[in-house]
Amino acid sequence: xxxxxxxxxxxTKVLHQQYQGSGKPLLYLLHGLNTDSNNYSKxxxxxxxxxFKMDLNTLHPxxxxxxxxxxxxxxxxIQFANDISSEAHVEVxxxxxxxxxxxxxxxxxxxxxxxxxxxxxxxxxxICATGxxxxxxxxxxxxxxxxxxxxxxxxxxxxxxxxxxxxxxxxTCSFPVNGTFNxxxxxxxxxxxxxxxxxxSSMRPGVGWVNMHKLAEKTILESLNExxxxxxxxDAMIHERLGAIFMPHGLGHLLGIDTHDPGGYLQGAERxxxxxxxxxxxxxxxxxxxxxxxxxxxxxxxALLVPAMENPKTSKYFNIQEINKFRGFGGVRIESDxxxxxxxxxNMTKCPREIQEIEAVMAGAPWPIPKTTIPSANGEI
Amino acid sequence: xxxxxxxxxxxTKVLHQQYQGSGKPLLYLLHGLNTDSNNYSKxxxxxxxxxFKMDLNTLHPxxxxxxxxxxxxxxxxIQFANDISSEAHVEVxxxxxxxxxxxxxxxxxxxxxxxxxxxxxxxxxxICATGxxxxxxxxxxxxxxxxxxxxxxxxxxxxxxxxxxxxxxxxTCSFPVNGTFNxxxxxxxxxxxxxxxxxxSSMRPGVGWVNMHKLAEKTILESLNExxxxxxxxDAMIHERLGAIFMPHGLGHLLGIDTHDPGGYLQGAERxxxxxxxxxxxxxxxxxxxxxxxxxxxxxxxALLVPAMENPKTSKYFNIQEINKFRGFGGVRIESDxxxxxxxxxNMTKCPREIQEIEAVMAGAPWPIPKTTIPSANGEI
Numbered sequence: 001x002x003x004x005x006x007x008x009x010x011x012t013k014v015l016h017q018q019y020q021g022s023g024k025p026l027l028y029l030l031h032g033l034n035t036d037s038n039n040y041s042k043x044x045x046x047x048x049x050x051x052f053k054m055d056l057n058t059l060h061p062x063x064x065x066x067x068x069x070x071x072x073x074x075x076x077x078i079q080f081a082n083d084i085s086s087e088a089h090v091e092v093x094x095x096x097x098x099x100x101x102x103x104x105x106x107x108x109x110x111x112x113x114x115x116x117x118x119x120x121x122x123x124x125x126x127i128c129a130t131g132x133x134x135x136x137x138x139x140x141x142x143x144x145x146x147x148x149x150x151x152x153x154x155x156x157x158x159x160x161x162x163x164x165x166x167x168x169x170x171x172t173c174s175f176p177v178n179g180t181f182n183x184x185x186x187x188x189x190x191x192x193x194x195x196x197x198x199x200x201s202s203m204r205p206g207v208g209w210v211n212m213h214k215l216a217e218k219t220i221l222e223s224l225n226e227x228x229x230x231x232x233x234x235d236a237m238i239h240e241r242l243g244a245i246f247m248p249h250g251l252g253h254l255l256g257i258d259t260h261d262p263g264g265y266l267q268g269a270e271r272x273x274x275x276x277x278x279x280x281x282x283x284x285x286x287x288x289x290x291x292x293x294x295x296x297x298x299x300x301x302x303a304l305l306v307p308a309m310e311n312p313k314t315s316k317y318f319n320i321q322e323i324n325k326f327r328g329f330g331g332v333r334i335e336s337d338x339x340x341x342x343x344x345x346x347n348m349t350k351c352p353r354e355i356q357e358i359e360a361v362m363a364g365a366p367w368p369i370p371k372t373t374i375p376s377a378n379g380e381i
Numbered sequence: 382x383x384x385x386x387x388x389x390x391x392x393t394k395v396l397h398q399q400y401q402g403s404g405k406p407l408l409y410l411l412h413g414l415n416t417d418s419n420n421y422s423k424x425x426x427x428x429x430x431x432x433f434k435m436d437l438n439t440l441h442p443x444x445x446x447x448x449x450x451x452x453x454x455x456x457x458x459i460q461f462a463n464d465i466s467s468e469a470h471v472e473v474x475x476x477x478x479x480x481x482x483x484x485x486x487x488x489x490x491x492x493x494x495x496x497x498x499x500x501x502x503x504x505x506x507x508i509c510a511t512g513x514x515x516x517x518x519x520x521x522x523x524x525x526x527x528x529x530x531x532x533x534x535x536x537x538x539x540x541x542x543x544x545x546x547x548x549x550x551x552x553t554c555s556f557p558v559n560g561t562f563n564x565x566x567x568x569x570x571x572x573x574x575x576x577x578x579x580x581x582s583s584m585r586p587g588v589g590w591v592n593m594h595k596l597a598e599k600t601i602l603e604s605l606n607e608x609x610x611x612x613x614x615x616d617a618m619i620h621e622r623l624g625a626i627f628m629p630h631g632l633g634h635l636l637g638i639d640t641h642d643p644g645g646y647l648q649g650a651e652r653x654x655x656x657x658x659x660x661x662x663x664x665x666x667x668x669x670x671x672x673x674x675x676x677x678x679x680x681x682x683x684a685l686l687v688p689a690m691e692n693p694k695t696s697k698y699f700n701i702q703e704i705n706k707f708r709g710f711g712g713v714r715i716e717s718d719x720x721x722x723x724x725x726x727x728n729m730t731k732c733p734r735e736i737q738e739i740e741a742v743m744a745g746a747p748w749p750i751p752k753t754t755i756p757s758a759n760g761e762i
Contacts, residue, residue, distance in 0.1 A: 104496050111492035115485050120526060145501060 012048030026053045032060030035265040036281060061266055067256055068263035069289030074256065075339060077167035078291055079348050082337055084117030085109075085162045085169045086350040090367045093358065096156060096177050102128040102146035105158060113162035123168030123259040127159035130177060134330030135299040137249055150177045155185055157333055161259070168259050170293050171349050172335030179362040181355050184325065188298050188332045191223030193353060195296035196334045199251065203338060203345040205288045210272065213251040213280060216296040217243025224298075229326070232317045242317060244276030245308045248301070252293035253281035255337055261291075290340045291348070299331030393429030407434040413441030416646040417662060442647055448637055449644035450670030455637065456720060458548035459672055460729050463718055465498030466490075466543045466550045467731040471748045474739065477537060477558050483509040483527035486539060494543035504549030504640040508540035511558060515711030516680040518630055531558040536566055538714055542640070549640050551674050552730050553716035560743035562736050565706065569679050569713045572604030574734060576677035577715045580632065584719060584726040586669045591653065594632040594661060597677040598624025605679075610707070613698045623698060625657030626689045629682070633674035634662035636718055642672075671721045672729070680712030 006014045019025040029043035043056055070078065088109045095108055106126040113119040127140040130150050134157035140146050150156070154177045161169035174192070176185050195216040202215060221237050224230045224246070230237065237243070254261035264282030265271060272278050286292070305323070308314045336349035352358045352367060361367050387395045400406040410424035424437055451459065469490045476489055487507040494500040508521035511531050515538035521527050531537070535558045542550035555573070557566050576597040583596060602618050605611045605627070611618065618624070635642035645663030646652060653659050667673070686704070689695045717730035733739045733748060742748050 101499070103499060103501065107492055107495035110495070111488055114488035114491070118482070118484060118528075120484065147499075 008046070011046055012051055016051065024051060024053045026055060028055050028059040030060050030063065031056040032064065032262075034262070035271070036260055064263045065266055067261060068254060068266070069287055070256060070291050070339070071289075074167060075291070077165050078169065078255065078337065078339075080117070081119065081123075081162050081164045081167055081169035082171070082348040083350065084113050084119060084164070085160065085171050087116070088112035088162065089158065089160070089171060089173045089351050090361055092158060092160075093173065093175055093352070093362050094364070096150065096175075096179075096362070098150050098152050098154075098177055100150045100177075102130055102133070102148050102150065102156075105156065106140075106146050106160070109158070109160045117162060117164065119162035119164050121163045123161045123163045123170055127157070127172075129157045129159075129330065130154045132328045132330045133157075134174070134332070135301045137299075152178055153182075155189075155330055155332060157331060159333065159335065161337075166257050168255060168257070169337055169349070170255055170259055170295075170335060171337065171351065172295060172297075172333045173351050173358075174332040174334060175358050175362065180359060184329065185332075186355060187223070187227040187229075188326075188329070189334075189355060191220045191227070192296050192298050192332045192334050194223055195219040196294055196336065196353070199294050199296065200336070200338055200345060200347055203286060203294075203340060204343060205286050205340060207286045208283070209251065209280065209286065209292075210277060210283050212294075213277060214238065214243070216251050217247060217276065220246060220296065220298050227322075229319055229322045230317050231319060237317055240314050240317075241275040242308065242314060244274075245304045245314075246298045246300075247296060248276060248279065248299070248304060249295075249297065250276070250280035252295050252335075252338075255291045255293055286340045286345075288340055288342050292338055292340070293335055294338050295333055295335030297331055297333035299333075300326045300329045301331075302327065389427070392427055393432055397432065405432060405434045407436060409436050409440040411441050411444065412437040413445065413643075415643070416652070417641055445644045446647055448642060449635060449647070450668055451637060451672050451720070452670075455548060456672070458546050459550065459636065459718065459720075461498070462500065462504075462543050462545045462548055462550035463552070463729040464731065465494050465500060465545070466541065466552050468497070469493035469543065470539065470541070470552060470554045470732050471742055473539060473541075474554065474556055474733070474743050475745070477531065477556070477560075477743070479531050479533050479535075479559055481531050481558075483511055483514070483529050483531065483537075486537065487521075487527050487541070490539070490541045498543060498545065500543035500545050502544045504542045504544045504551055508538070508553075510539075510711065511535045511537045513709045513711045514538075515555070515713070516682045518680075533559055534563075536570075536711055536713060538712060540714065540716065542718075547638050549636060549638070550718055550730070551636055551640055551676075551716060552718065552732065553676060553678075553714045554732050554739075555713040555715060556739050556743065561740060565710065566713075567736060568604070568608040568610075569707075569710070570715075570736060572601045572608070573677050573679050573713045573715050575604055576600040577675055577717065577734070580675050580677065581717070581719055581726060581728055584667060584675075584721060585724060586667050586721060588667045589664070590632070590661065590667065590673075591658060591664050593675075594658060595619065595624070597632050598628060598657065601627060601677065601679050608703075610700055610703045611698050612700060618698055621695050621698075622656040623689065623695060625655075626685045626695075627679045627681075628677060629657060629660065629680070629685060630676075630678065631657070631661035633676050633716075633719075636672045636674055667721045667726075669721055669723050673719055673721070674716055675719050676714055676716030678712055678714035680714075681707045681710045682712075683708065 031043040032041050091112045092105050092108045106128045125140050128146040129139040131154040133139050156177050157174045159172040161171045198219045199212050199216050221234050260281055269284045309318045336347050339346045339348055352361045412424040413422055472493045473486050473489045487509045506521050509527040510520040512535040514520050537558050538555045540553040542552045579600045580593050580597050602615050650665045690699050717728050720727045720729055733742045
């Protein structure tokens with residue numbers, strides 16, 4: 001409720017009139033470190049600010065911590081953005097065809113979220129990467145504007161999320177543009193999906209995010225091992241930071257008004273210096289009320305793979321012949337927005353995730369798929 | 382063709398190495414007045430610029446004048462943006478229905494231009510104004526985000542233009558959201574269309590833009606006179622600046638890389654101080670190669686109408702009873718992008734403009750409408 005409104009040029013006068021104490025009134029101003037960019041926020045300034053005492057330290061950590069856990073109303077907005085964005089991802093899957101341009105997938109997404117959800121903006125520039133572009137983590141910007149043609153055999157990696165009343169969603173779906181996963185695509189996709197599901201199954205208050213990142217790494221490395229791409233001891237691979245060769249980014253980040261919401265390194269949390277882990281936007285323990293993205297990925301990036309395959313300490317883990325098949329494959333990422341509850345968590349994102357779900361939806365099945373029509377692994381209905 | 386590339390921090394060294402003369406080399410820097418905002422552009426700056434002489438006056442008028450007339454390649458891009466935007470306007474007309482939200486019209490436009498034209502951006506924020514919003518000249522921004530519901534009997538005024546490789550289009554269509562013009566809507570629409578067509582018929586090199594603005598005003602006032610909304614001598618009304626009550630904005634502006642392209646007041650052209658005319662973004666004479674918008678409008682804005690109806694000098698012109706029917710009507714604008722040739726001009730915009738064309742397209746007719754299917758005024762085919 002608004003109790004008074006004044007013109008901005010009256011701020012000095014009004015604040016002094018309302019001040020009951022003696023000496024200069026004290027202003028608490030926002031001045032804090034952005035732990036992603038390493039820049040400091042610029043505190044408020046106005047003519048006459050020299051007539052006040054200023055405190056630059058108190059407000060920022062308190063206000064930022066308020067943003068780390070979400071209220072019911074905030075959750076409602078994030079859920080709405082997730083619902084319409086999940087629908088829009090399905091719409092894109094259904095319409096994707098070999099021969100289209102990546103930006104046409106973006107346009108379908110933007111249109112669905114605006115037309116049917118009233119979302120004028122996205123939380124971030126859409127990443128619509130196909131083929132080898134899907135290994136470029138921040139594709140889609142002005143210098144790489146989603147302009148490749150979809151080719152037979154390509155995977156698509158679509159990282160797109162609508163924003164509603166300032167609150168965002170951040171969702172990635174990966175699928176074959178022709179609608180059917182081949183053996184190689186299934187292997188990598190299921191490696192990432194297992195990691196995504198393993199993390200969500202383990203999330204609850206008190207769990208450390210670094211451990212979740214390592215769980216995702218381990219799950220992916222195990223799958224690559226089972227698939228014959230790697231061989232050797234998984235724990236030794238993790239120790240050599242092999243996980244960061246395939247997943248060079250962090251597992252996920254806080255989400256809210258900002259896509260990368262602040263507060264990831266408050267309360268004494270420190271940034272790691274190790275590959276992969278140093279990219280984490282938070283190393284905190286989970287709290288009830290946090291909304292955090294879970295976005296494991298597995299990419300084949302020559303700039304990382306080649307040095308690791310040539311390094312005497314790590315070369316022994318790679319099945320060179322197998323891995324060469326995946327040069328140019330790009331990558332897979334699966335990203336959901338997850339809300340931490342008192343006893344576990346809730347996945348707010350409602351996209352098809354299992355291979356059979358994605359193939360069914362791309363073939364025209366309704367979504368959500370009525371349970372009786374999903375064939376089981378052995379073909380039964 | 383690029384003949385050499387250097388790092389930005391080498392600029393001082395490289396320029397000095399290439400300089401053959403004696404003394405400090407001279408840099409021509411851009412520093413000019415934006416005649417819309419009255420701000421000056423900030424000239425280039427870099428470490429070591431004190432090792433150069435600087436000229437802040439020469440470059441801006443020359444470079445700006447280069448932008449005033451367009452090359453063949455520039456025209457090709459502006460034409461492409463016009464073609465896809467004209468198509469998209471038709472798509473919007475075909476899908477507009479009572480009960481929709483204004484932003485859904487925006488979403489349809491954005492989707493068509495991106496999906497089928499590869500246009501990621503518009504030249505400006507879409508103005509999708511219906512009902513009384515259509516009298517708000519710069520509607521559609523964040524504080525008025527196209528969020529009204531389309532009502533039976535509303536006119537829509539849609540000012541939307543896609544951009545392609547930095548070159549823009551700027552197009553306004555006005556139509557009744559239910560697909561059929563009633564008597565009042567036809568009267569105002571045809572008043573504006575007559576002005577639009579009269580101006581385009583008169584444009585050629587050497588014609589003054591102020592005269593074109595006055596021609597539009599006169600045509601609109603004549604129509605309002607014939608329609609019984611005004612009465613009296615048209616020239617006397619123009620002298621009293623009554624045209625600016627109904628069309629408070631300028632007739633049009635140069636178009637190119639910027640939606641409001643620069644150069645409107647070069648070569649000694651001066652801004653008028655009179656109502657309506659002072660809003661003109663150029664008062665120059667037309668030159669071959671200019672691209673300029675022609676966008677007459679007729680609006681019923683209480684803040685302008687009421688004082689004019691109460692003013693003893695102008696009250697006599699108004700038919701109060703008639704004009705009261707139009708309070709809340711909003712307004713009509715018709716805007717095309719026009720290229721000045723050596724002997725006349727070419728309308729680059731290809732939207733349905735005649736009432737019968739608009740009604741036919743909204744009823745499902747193809748566009749362009751095959752000539753044999755357009756009924757003539759007396760109903761003949």
